[in-house]
Amino acid sequence: MNRTSFFAAIVLIFGGFTLANAEEKDVEHLNSHWGYAGATGPENWGSLSPKYSTCSQGANQSPINLKNFTEANLPPIEFIYNSQATEILNNGHTVQVNFPPSTAAIRVDDTTFELKQVHFHAPAENQIDSRFFDMEAHFVHADASGNLAVVALMMQNGESNIALEGLWGELPAKADGPHSLSTRFFAQQMLPVEKDYYRFSGSLTTPPCTEGVRWLVLKQPVPVSAQQVKAFTALVGGHGNNRPVQPINARTVLR
Template sequence: MDRRHVLKALAGLALCPVCATPGFAAEGAPHWSYEGATGPARWGDLDAANKVCSIGSQQSPIDIENPTRTRLPDFKLSWGPTADTIVNNGHTIQLNFADGSGTLRLGETNYKLLQVHFHRPSEHQIGGKNFPMEAHFVHRAASGGVAVLGVLMTTGRPNPAFSQIVMTMPDKEGQAVKADPRIDPSMLLPARRSYYRYAGSLTTPPCLEVVEWLLLADPIQVAEVDVAKFARLYPMNARPVQKLDRRFVLQGM
């Protein structure tokens, strides 16, 4: 990727940090999708700013196999009890959070909570297997770095927060509307916080390699009927797994 294209992509991220995070597309950007002529195999050809989707060496998602077990630092979440708005953006259902309503602290870095969105099936695989769904909590640091907390979702007991999301999600693409105040994002987390960590990318165009991935090892359970409701809108909105190349995946002990 030449310098001019890199600068164009980074400029877009700086001008519109939310637009370039997963689940968003910048205004005026070429249409992309999850299949056909505008699907993942073609993302890098749709716009020069997306070239890293094709030629990047730290792309996400990945299949996690044989991670290196080590003692990873704890991360601290300070999230408020509600989301601000909910939107069907044409690629997923997404909850947006008001500025200052949540943070993730990893080491010495604080990341602000921007949004959470959902994929079906899971984008990450564990040992070659997908889960029914995956949630991505997107955080951004003042430096521009992005930390995404991934939560795998399997079917079982109903999850009150996810049930409320699918009950109130817009069924058509459009503008964001006020979210139900009863949706508590912390209820979408498992009790245990063991996680996998690796350096990766956004999983949607422009696929910039600016993401610190924290994928929780334990899935949460959600009702099968709620997964089915989401699937009526988005039966498949997951990017295929990408090559690990020479990266290491770390797993907390």
């Protein structure tokens, strides 16, 4: 190696490091220092920040293995899902699509909960009677006072999920801000025909693990292909983005 190429190699190596470090920092910043593995993994979320203490102290945490069922004759969820998502976002923890304000909602408990976003976990977070699923979609809604209602949709390996095909063509490779979505994605298209559901009280499944969330878990799973799961998992670090199931404690699950 001559002198010039030696220096060129040094510049290349250090230049490479600097770029890699800057990218890592950006991602870390977006992640707010929590993740799904190692020192910042779910077992340690509660001690990473005082803001996250509910993750370890809470008694009504999500996800759970749904059991202890109580027969409840639950009224149907009224889905008013007419609008399409306008943005897609890889936040380093998941891929999320955002809906414009006041365009889609559900009605539960005589209250309107506006659809804010849909995001994904692979493998699924909740289990039903100890059954595992390959992926889970969370439809996150809030009422006018900020109370949350999450509709959870289980996805199991099988055929390609047609509703996801357009979205998956626009998955942002890197964690950064929202991109406008060119494909037409309606939340309605993802829902199963049968909309019976389980209901329990739980929390956000990510820090700060805030409780008081109405969880509405649809009983009927929809298919997702192994390739779709793989493409998603590759974007969120190559490992699962699912919090392990939490103690059910005194809760019952209505069905």
